[in-house]
Amino acid sequence: MNRLINRLQDETRIVCGVSAKLAKQYGWSLLWTRIVTVGLVLTNPSISLLAYFVIAVVMSQKTSRF
Template sequence: MDKMIARLAGPEAIIAGVAAHIAGEFNWSLLWTRVIGTMAVVFNPFIGGLVYLVLALLIKNKPRDF
């Protein structure tokens, strides 16, 4: 539980830091990564939400260089 709270408190994290982590790994724009992720959840809430939840659980909490 402490790891999840630390992820939520991070400066890059909006919810769980999934978009920030993906943007950092692939050197993508954080803004556009969040926009595309939000669009996926808005247009297909079940699949988009499920993918986001799975990624939030799978991405390890490691220090980011960006």
């Protein structure tokens, strides 16, 4: 269990880095941001995954412009 918590708190990407970028941008806890993201995906996978990857594309375009 400690290994899982350490992996979730690691700031490197797990999928697209959306949770890490959101947590850093808004000053949220990375662990809780990832837990909420997983919770949303488990409760409503279609809309949550679509929103997740749209945010990933928008954030990658935003960072590549500057």
